Amino acid sequence: MGKRIDVKDLNVFYGDFMAVEGVSMTVEPRSVTAFIGPSGCGKSTFLRTLNRMHEVTPGGRVEGKVMLDDEDLYAESVDPVAVRRTVGMVFQRPNPFPTMSIRDNVIAGLKLNGVRNKKVLDQKVEESLVGANLWNEVKDRLNKPGAGLSGGQQQRLCIARAIAVEPQVLLMDEPCSALDPISTLAIEDLVTKLKEQFTIVIVTHNMQQAARVSDKTAFFNLEATGKPGNLIEMDDTQQIFNNPSKKATEDYISGRFG
Amino acid sequence: MTAEAAPPGPGIPAKYSDAHSGDDTSPGGGLGGIDHGKSRARALKNSIATVLIWGAFFIALIPLVWILWTVLSKGLQPVLHVNWWEKDQSGAGAPAFDHNLRGARHAIVGTLLMGLATAVIAVPIAVLTAIYLVEYGSSPFARIVSFMVDIMSGIPSIVAALFVYAVWVTTFHWTLLPIASSLALTMLMIPVVTRSTEEMLKLVPNELREASYALGVPKWKTILRIVLPSCLSGVITGGLLGLARVMGETAPLLLLASYTQYLNQNLFHGSMAALPTMINDQALNINVHIAEQRVWGAACTLILLVLGINLLGRLIGHFTKVKR
Amino acid sequence: MSSVTGASFTDETPGPEGEPPLRGDRASTGRLGDRLFGGMTRLAGGVVLAIVVLVGVFLVVRAIPALRANHADFFTSTEWSTSPLKFGIVQLLWTTVATSVIALVIAVPFSIAIALFLGFYAPRWLAQPAAAIIDLLAAVPSIVYGLWGAYIVAPQFAHVQSWIQDAFGWIPLFGRVPGISGGTTIFFVGVVLAIMILPIITALSREVFAQTPMTQREGAIALGATKWEMLRTTVLPFGRPGVISASMLGLGRALGETIAVMLILSTLPQGANWSWSLFNGGSTFASNIAANAPESISDTRQMGAYIAAGLVLFILTFVVNAIARIIIERRKAFSE
Numbered sequence: 035m036g037k038r039i040d041v042k043d044l045n046v047f048y049g050d051f052m053a054v055e056g057v058s059m060t061v062e063p064r065s066v067t068a069f070i071g072p073s074g075c076g077k078s079t080f081l082r083t084l085n086r087m088h089e090v091t092p093g094g095r096v097e098g099k100v101m102l103d104d105e106d107l108y109a110e111s112v113d114p115v116a117v118r119r120t121v122g123m124v125f126q127r128p129n130p131f132p133t134m135s136i137r138d139n140v141i142a143g144l145k146l147n148g149v150r151n152k153k154v155l156d157q158k159v160e161e162s163l164v165g166a167n168l169w170n171e172v173k174d175r176l177n178k179p180g181a182g183l184s185g186g187q188q189q190r191l192c193i194a195r196a197i198a199v200e201p202q203v204l205l206m207d208e209p210c211s212a213l214d215p216i217s218t219l220a221i222e223d224l225v226t227k228l229k230e231q232f233t234i235v236i237v238t239h240n241m242q243q244a245a246r247v248s249d250k251t252a253f254f255n256l257e258a259t260g261k262p263g264n265l266i267e268m269d270d271t272q273q274i275f276n277n278p279s280k281k282a283t284e285d286y287i288s289g290r291f292g
Numbered sequence: 293m294t295a296e297a298a299p300p301g302p303g304i305p306a307k308y309s310d311a312h313s314g315d316d317t318s319p320g321g322g323l324g325g326i327d328h329g330k331s332r333a334r335a336l337k338n339s340i341a342t343v344l345i346w347g348a349f350f351i352a353l354i355p356l357v358w359i360l361w362t363v364l365s366k367g368l369q370p371v372l373h374v375n376w377w378e379k380d381q382s383g384a385g386a387p388a389f390d391h392n393l394r395g396a397r398h399a400i401v402g403t404l405l406m407g408l409a410t411a412v413i414a415v416p417i418a419v420l421t422a423i424y425l426v427e428y429g430s431s432p433f434a435r436i437v438s439f440m441v442d443i444m445s446g447i448p449s450i451v452a453a454l455f456v457y458a459v460w461v462t463t464f465h466w467t468l469l470p471i472a473s474s475l476a477l478t479m480l481m482i483p484v485v486t487r488s489t490e491e492m493l494k495l496v497p498n499e500l501r502e503a504s505y506a507l508g509v510p511k512w513k514t515i516l517r518i519v520l521p522s523c524l525s526g527v528i529t530g531g532l533l534g535l536a537r538v539m540g541e542t543a544p545l546l547l548l549a550s551y552t553q554y555l556n557q558n559l560f561h562g563s564m565a566a567l568p569t570m571i572n573d574q575a576l577n578i579n580v581h582i583a584e585q586r587v588w589g590a591a592c593t594l595i596l597l598v599l600g601i602n603l604l605g606r607l608i609g610h611f612t613k614v615k616r
Numbered sequence: 617m618s619s620v621t622g623a624s625f626t627d628e629t630p631g632p633e634g635e636p637p638l639r640g641d642r643a644s645t646g647r648l649g650d651r652l653f654g655g656m657t658r659l660a661g662g663v664v665l666a667i668v669v670l671v672g673v674f675l676v677v678r679a680i681p682a683l684r685a686n687h688a689d690f691f692t693s694t695e696w697s698t699s700p701l702k703f704g705i706v707q708l709l710w711t712t713v714a715t716s717v718i719a720l721v722i723a724v725p726f727s728i729a730i731a732l733f734l735g736f737y738a739p740r741w742l743a744q745p746a747a748a749i750i751d752l753l754a755a756v757p758s759i760v761y762g763l764w765g766a767y768i769v770a771p772q773f774a775h776v777q778s779w780i781q782d783a784f785g786w787i788p789l790f791g792r793v794p795g796i797s798g799g800t801t802i803f804f805v806g807v808v809l810a811i812m813i814l815p816i817i818t819a820l821s822r823e824v825f826a827q828t829p830m831t832q833r834e835g836a837i838a839l840g841a842t843k844w845e846m847l848r849t850t851v852l853p854f855g856r857p858g859v860i861s862a863s864m865l866g867l868g869r870a871l872g873e874t875i876a877v878m879l880i881l882s883t884l885p886q887g888a889n890w891s892w893s894l895f896n897g898g899s900t901f902a903s904n905i906a907a908n909a910p911e912s913i914s915d916t917r918q919m920g921a922y923i924a925a926g927l928v929l930f931i932l933t934f935v936v937n938a939i940a941r942i943i944i945e946r947r948k949a950f951s952e
Contacts, residue, residue, distance in 0.1 A: 090505055092430055115647065119508025129499040133521040143507030146517055192503070199507055334842055341844035345737050348729030349746065355811045356753050359764050420660030428657055437661040439941060440668045446865070446937035447671065447930065448872020450902045454909075454926040455671045458678040462916045462923075479667060486664070512653035540757025543874035546906045547913070568759045568875070575879065578767060591760050602755040606748065 036064040036233045037103045037120075037202040039084060044098035045262075046076065046083055048091065053079045055262035057098075059252060061203075066229050068244035068271065069237045071254030072286065076263025077237050080254070081205050084235065085121035086114040102202065119147070122201035126208045128188035130180035130195070137176040139191055143199040158198055165231075166194035167224050186217020193224065197232070204228065206236040210243065222247050241287060245275050253283045360595075367592025370585045376593075381553035381570075381586075391582060396590055398555040399570040402470070403597065406549075406566060407539040409474040409559050410481055415531050417478075418485035425486075426493040427515055445483030452479040453544035460548075468548055470556070470564035476544035481534040488530025492523035525608050532605030540598045542568035567594040675927040682920025690924065694890060696904065698918040705928055707884070711802060711898035712929070715877065716870035718806025718894070719813055724863050726810070727817035732847060734818070735825045747822070754815035762879030765808040766800060770880060773799030773807070777895055791893040800882045803894040808880060809873055813866035820865065824858025825851050857947040864940030868933045871901075878903035901929040 039061040046054040054076035061067045069077040082088040083096050086107060100107040107117050130139045138145070140162050141155045149155060159176065163169040168190040172183070180191050189209060196204060206225070210218040225234060225247045238244050244251050252268035267280050278284045370376050370393055379395030425438055456476040460466050496519050504514040520527070551569040556562050571590045577583035683690060685701045693704020734747050777799055784790040828851045836846040882897030899907065905922045912918035 085506065087502065087506060090502065113647070115505075115508050115510050117508075118506055123502075123506035125499060125502060125506075127499060129497070129503045131500060131503070131518055131522075133518075142504075142518075143509065146504070146507065146509045146513050195503075195507065334845065338842035338844040341847075342737065345729045345733045348726050349733045349738075352726060352730055352750060352753070352811075352814060356749065356756075358768075359756055359760060362764055362768050363760060417660045417663055420657045421664050424657035424661040428654055429661070433658075434661065437665050439938075440665045442941045443668050443934055443937055444664060446868045446872075446933045447668075448874065448902055448933055450872065450874045450905050451671065451675070451926045451930045451933075454905065454923050455674055457913075457919065458674040458923055459670075461913075462678045462919065463674070468913075479671075482664060482667075510647050510650050512647075512649045515653070536755060540755075540759070542757070542759040543902065543906050546875070547909055550910070550913075568757065571759055571763065572875070572879075575763065587763065591763055594757055595760055598757055599752065599755055602752075 036231060038063045039203065039233065039235075040099075040101040041084075042099040042101070044080070044083065044096055044100060046079055046088065047093070047095050047097070049093035052262040054083075054254075055264055057265045059265060059268050061233060061235060062250070063233050064229055064231070065249045066225060066234045066236060066247050067250045067252060067268075068248035069235065069252050069254060070239075070241060070244050070286070071263070071266075072256075073239075074259065074263070075254040075256045077252075077254040078207050079263070080265075081207055081235060081237050082123075084203070084205055085123055086117045087123060089114060119143070119199055120201055121203040121205060122196035122199060123205045123207065124189070124192050124196050124209045127212045128185055128192050130183075130188050130191050132179070132181050134180060135177045136172050136180045136183070136191060139180040140194050140198050142195060147199070162194040162198040163191075165197050165228070166190045167220065167227070168194055184217070186213050186220055189213060189217065189221060190224065193221075193228075197228070201232065203233040203235070206234065208237050208239060211239060218243070241275075245271060251275070253278070253280075253286065255282050255286070363588060363592050363595050366584075367588035367590075370589030371592050371596075376589060380555040380565075382555075384553055393582060393585055393589075396567065396570060396586070396593055398553065399565040399567045399590060400593060400597075401555060401557060402549075402564040402566040403539055403568075403594070405557065405559055406470060406474050406477065406545075406564065407535055409471060410477040410538050411531060411535050413474065414478040414481035414534065415485055418482045418534075419489050419527060421482070422486045422489035422493060423515060423520075426490055427511075427519070441483050441486050444479060445487070447479060448543075449476070449480055449541050450543040450547070452476040453547040455479070456544070456548060468550070468563075469560055470549055470562075471559045473545050473549040473564075473566075474559065476548060477538040477541060480541060480544075481538050484534035484537060485527075485530045488533065489523075489527050492526030492530070493519065495526070496522045529605045529609035532601050532608070536598045536601040536605065539601070540568070540594060542572065545569045546572065567591075567597070671930065675923055675930060678916075679920050679924035679927050682917060683924055685917065686921070695887075696899070696908075696921075697886070698908070698912050698915075698921050701918070701921060703921045703924075705901075705925060707890075708899055708901045708904055708925060709928070711881075712871055712900040712902075712932075714802050714894060715805045715809055715881075715900060716867055718803060719809035719870040720863060720867050722807060722810035723814045723817055723866060724859070727814055727821055727862070727866075728852075728859060730814070730818045731821035731825055732851070734822050736843070736847060736851070747819075750815050750818050753811065754819075758812065758873060758876045759879070761808055761812055762876035765804070765876060766880045769808075770799035770804060773804050777801065777803065781895060788892045789894050791891065791895070793891050793893050793896045795885070795888075796882055796895065796897050798882070800880050800897065801895045802881070802898060805877050805881050806894075808876055809870045812873065812876065813869050816869060817859075817862045817866040820862035821855060821859045824855040824862075827858075828854040857943050861940040861943040861947075864936050864943070868936040868940070871933050871936065872929060873900075874902035874906045878906050883907070901925050901932075905929075 041057055041059050044054070044057045045052055057080060069081060071077050079088065084100060088094045088096065096108060102120065106112070131142055134142060137159050140159045141149075144155060144158060160169060163172060168187060171187060180188065183191060210221050213221065222243065225236065228234060236248065248271045250268060251271045251274040253266045253274065254263050255266045256263040266282050267274070267278065269279070274283060275287060278287065373393065375393065375395045377395060377400070378397055380398035381394050384392070384394055421437065421441065425434055428434070429437070453476045456472050460472050461468065500518055500522060501514055504518045505511070509518070545566050545568055549566060549569060550563045551573045552563045552565050556564045567590045571587050571594070574583045574586040574590070578587055682701060686703060687700060688695055688702045688704050690704055692706060693702070694707040696703045696707065730750060734743055734750070738746050774797070780790055781792055785792055832850040832854070833846055836850050841849065877900050881899065881903060883899055884897050905925055909919060909922040912922070
């Protein structure tokens with residue numbers, strides 16, 4: 035599992051407003067790529083184009099190509115719903131379904147897509163929760179509501195829910211920004227473990243986090259408010275943090291702005 | 293969505309000065325010159341306002357208490373009789389010769405049946421309309437529909453009845469059936485349920501929808517399986533409040549459902565009594581003791597029924613707020 | 617694509633090829649399920665739209681034959697007779713507007729005061745139950761208001777009324793009308809309608825008052841304003857459009873109220889003299905229709921007269937509600 039993402043000359047729009055301009059990048063399979071950059075630089079917006087979540091916002095559209103291995107995600111014949119099953123997503127704030135138990139949360143994606151076999155589902159619950167490092171904490175209360183867990187546990191529940199549908203790629207949009215340091219650490223450990231199976235892209239405001247978990251780092255920036263965001267550079271994380279090739283990257287990393 | 297996209301808060305200084313511009317009671321006087329005469333006048337005004345505002349509330353309680361007391365004291369006695377619930381008014385002849393209270397079963401059953409039929413027609417239309425307005429609507433058509441929901445909520449019930457008459461009788465020459473009343477009541481119920489469902493749908497956080505989309509769940513399943521269950525209790529509350537409203541309606545029934553003394557359980561046949569029409573019928577002879585008892589007994593039954601459904605709806609809404 | 621998900625038929629059937637891609641909201645796709653469900657919701661919205669339009673169309677079309685056969689001028693005659701067809705709306709319009717305006721004049725100050733009470737004066741433990749109690753007033757069926765008003769309160773109100781007539785009878789609005797005694801008059805109906813529309817105006821006013829930005833309120837308090845001054849300078853001006861539109865909705869409710877008016881208000885005999893007095897009897901559009909139309913129910917020609925009256929009432933409430941809506945929309949646009 036884990037597919038390569040190839041983005042070519044991607045422009046992202048909200049209606050007539052261009053939010054991100056001219057991004058090209060390659061994300062290697064089974065690696066962790068971090069997106070960093072100041073607020074409003076379009077990194078989250080860009081992330082959401084990778085599973086066509088961007089289009090859920092009214093007026094959202096793109097120009098350019100996003101290839102998943104050999105498949106163009108934006109080709110006419112491609113169903114955006116199918117794309118989202120292949121490219122999963124974890125959000126900033128933990129958002130378990132409030133009406134469902136822990137168990138039902140994990141298999142929500144499968145059940146809503148028509149899987150009914152109880153044995154398969156039970157197996158999937160355990161597999162996904164183990165995969166999300168949550169099994170030991172919740173195995174005795176699978177039928178309790180998911181909203182009763184702590185923030186960090188909820189976020190791992192959301193990760194379990196995302197990996198239960200067996201995606202190829204996992205997108206994470208600032209998954210730790212609402213969590214305390216201990217829960218953050220737990221998620222970071224999990225990310226390192228998950229990259230053995232999935233291609234992971236993570237947006238983060240926390241540069242130490244980017245340095246800790248990612249193999250590659252992409253720095254996004256925008257010239258001024260109202261202008262579209264750009265990809266400034268993308269390289270090995272070591273390289274970006276120790277010896278960036280662009281001045282803007284160095285300024286940002288050394289805390290001179292942003 | 294992310295905090296980056298949040299609109300900026302209101303410009304405080306601008307609004308602030310705006311609220312005070314051209315206002316002569318803005319407290320003046322610096323720290324140095326406290327004008328005691330003026331401040332006493334201000335304190336007095338403040339006290340008067342406090343008294344008036346408390347007073348207004350207590351005055352508003354008078355009619356409520358008075359109505360409830362009247363209805364209960366005059367109507368509870370017949371309602372507590374077993375016959376009231378088990379018998380209809382069949383056999384009630386000219387009031388002067390008739391000394392039996394008999395019952396209101398025909399009217400109670402009629403009110404419930406017509407109310408339920410109304411809900412069965414109105415709730416699906418209302419909930420779907422609300423879903424359209426909240427989940428799909430941003431087009432000009434949606435704005436027109438939203439406007440029409442407002443207009444519909446303002447249609448007087450008697451006009452709704454005239455409309456049903458104009459279609460049912462004048463145009464199609466059908467005989468009036470109990471279901472015709474339900475159709476008129478439907479027009480009163482739809483806007484109530486639509487608006488309350490809309491409010492509830494708007495309270496469901498967008499994050500839940502996104503979480504579902506991100507799992508590759510199509511929109512319609514997201515709405516039916518994730519969004520609606522999250523606010524189901526609110527929708528039920530809205531439905532019950534709407535039901536309470538239409539069950540208490542009288543005007544359409546006067547026109548479309550002629551009163552009968554007999555129990556009828558078929559919405560598609562004959563005429564069907566309801567509590568409001570029973571009250572209206574017996575009120576003609578309210579000077580006769582037995583008719584007076586029937587009037588207030590029916591009023592008591594109606595108010596208990598309507599307030600009961602209303603309270604039930606509010607309780608459901610109160611104890612199961614939209615889950616986040 | 618991933619194939620772990622054994623999906624149902626409606627799920628996996630995208631729309632016909634060559635369809636133009638949906639613009640914007642692509643959470644909804646060309647799937648059969650999405651097209652069906654989306655279509656159903658749109659259809660429901662269309663039904664609502666169609667009903668309102670049809671109400672207008674049918675009322676107009678079915679009123680025309682009666683209007684053609686009318687022997688009196690519809691807009692200027694004070695008579696109302698359906699056999700022979702001789703009907704005009706002047707008396708109905710006057711009674712309808714007079715009762716509703718009285719209701720509004722009484723209800724609005726009370727509603728504002730109660731809304732302020734619920735939002736700013738009631739102690740925390742009381743605010744919620746108090747609001748629920750005011751809401752209960754709205755839950756009482758109007759026929760119960762009618763019974764209560766006609767048989768319980770009106771005899772008492774007759775004393776108040778004759779006191780007012782003694783003191784102010786020289787003003788035409790409060791003059792005595794021969795043959796009308798007891799409290800069952802336009803003025804009293806206005807009082808009962810005021811009670812009936814009070815909860816709706818209160819609830820909406822309370823909502824807008826609560827939206828007054830905290831910064832404004834605290835600013836006023838910080839300047840040393842008393843509570844009342846704070847309310848007068850920040851909350852009331854901020855809420856004014858909301859209160860006006862709430863009042864319009866209340867007015868719409870009062871204009872269309874039927875059974876309470878019908879039970880309370882004394883009707884006038886045929887050919888009664890015109891009077892401007894608020895202590896006169898009369899019929900509103902709604903009470904006239906409800907009281908007299910059932911007699912003509914089998915004669916569609918005669919019913920046309922009532923449908924014409926209903927049409928005027930519909931237009932009246934339509935305009936009032938549209939104004940309320942426009943005020944709300946304006947305010948939204950302004951505050952966003």
